[in-house]
Amino acid sequence: MCESAAYILKEDGxxxxxxNVVSVDPFEGKVYLTDLxxxxxxxxxxxxxxxxxxxxxxxxxxxx
Amino acid sequence: MCESAAYILKEDGxxxxxxNVVSVDPFEGKVYLTDLxxxxxxxxxxxxxxxxxxxxxxxxxxxx
Numbered sequence: 857m858c859e860s861a862a863y864i865l866k867e868d869g870x871x872x873x874x875x876n877v878v879s880v881d882p883f884e885g886k887v888y889l890t891d892l893x894x895x896x897x898x899x900x901x902x903x904x905x906x907x908x909x910x911x912x913x914x915x916x917x918x919x920x
Numbered sequence: 921m922c923e924s925a926a927y928i929l930k931e932d933g934x935x936x937x938x939x940n941v942v943s944v945d946p947f948e949g950k951v952y953l954t955d956l957x958x959x960x961x962x963x964x965x966x967x968x969x970x971x972x973x974x975x976x977x978x979x980x981x982x983x984x
Contacts (some may be wrong), residue, residue, distance in 0.1 A: 879970060880970040906945075
């Protein structure tokens with residue numbers, strides 16, 4: 857299985873926000889994450905990096 | 921192993937541009953792809969979607 861965990865990049869590290877992510881869709885300044893069960897989270901931010909070997913999706917939040 | 925293949929979205933379908941992708945880094949309008957062997961490709965475009973279960977990274981090229 858190749859699902860990954862999604863993290864938000866913070867000044868003091870990374871916060872894990874979703875496990876078992878199966879799809880990632882950036883669209884108009886937001887990142888739509890979907891997990892194995894079909895649950896969705898929408899993050900106001902952009903993809904910073906994806907490390908497939910580490911199973912990490914790292915998202916940078918937009919500044920308010 | 922969780923590496924994926926990267927595709928560019930074309931009007932008439934998808935073109936496979938890299939196999940065994942291990943990292944994806946969007947930065948300033950480009951997408952930096954790195955494969956298992958450390959080879960890098962830089963695409964003038966943005967991430968359209970990532971399907972981890974299908975092992976697909978889909979990139980949309982910027983319009984010229």
